[in-house]
Amino acid sequence: MMTKFWMIIRDDTKRTFEVCGRESNENSFTNRTHAMQKAGMNVTCMTPPVTGKTSSKDQIKYDGYTKEDGLYDRLMKQFMEITMRGAEDHWHED
Secondary structure, eight states, rough: OOEEEEEEEEEEETTTTEEEEEEEOOOOHHHHHHHHHHHEEEEEEOOOOOSTTTGGGGOOOOOOOOEEETHHHHHHHHHHHHHHHHHHHHHHHH
16 A cells, blocks of 8 residues: 655745645655755655545644645745855856
């Protein structure tokens, strides 16, 4: 039996979260989140299993956090900007 996991990203600065979908392998998702953290972004991810209680993403809630549609895309765009800025700074130093 292949277990599915919810892909949940949280912006801990703005206290928002988004359920990005469900996958059977969360490695890529957690690796991208870790890269965002290393870049200085205040984000966390969670990958709880899909269960009967959480069979729909609308059932997932976090106290103190509000849902933000498009959060993952916004964070990925912000991460790319940080990454590109770092590359430009490195390029100009040489």
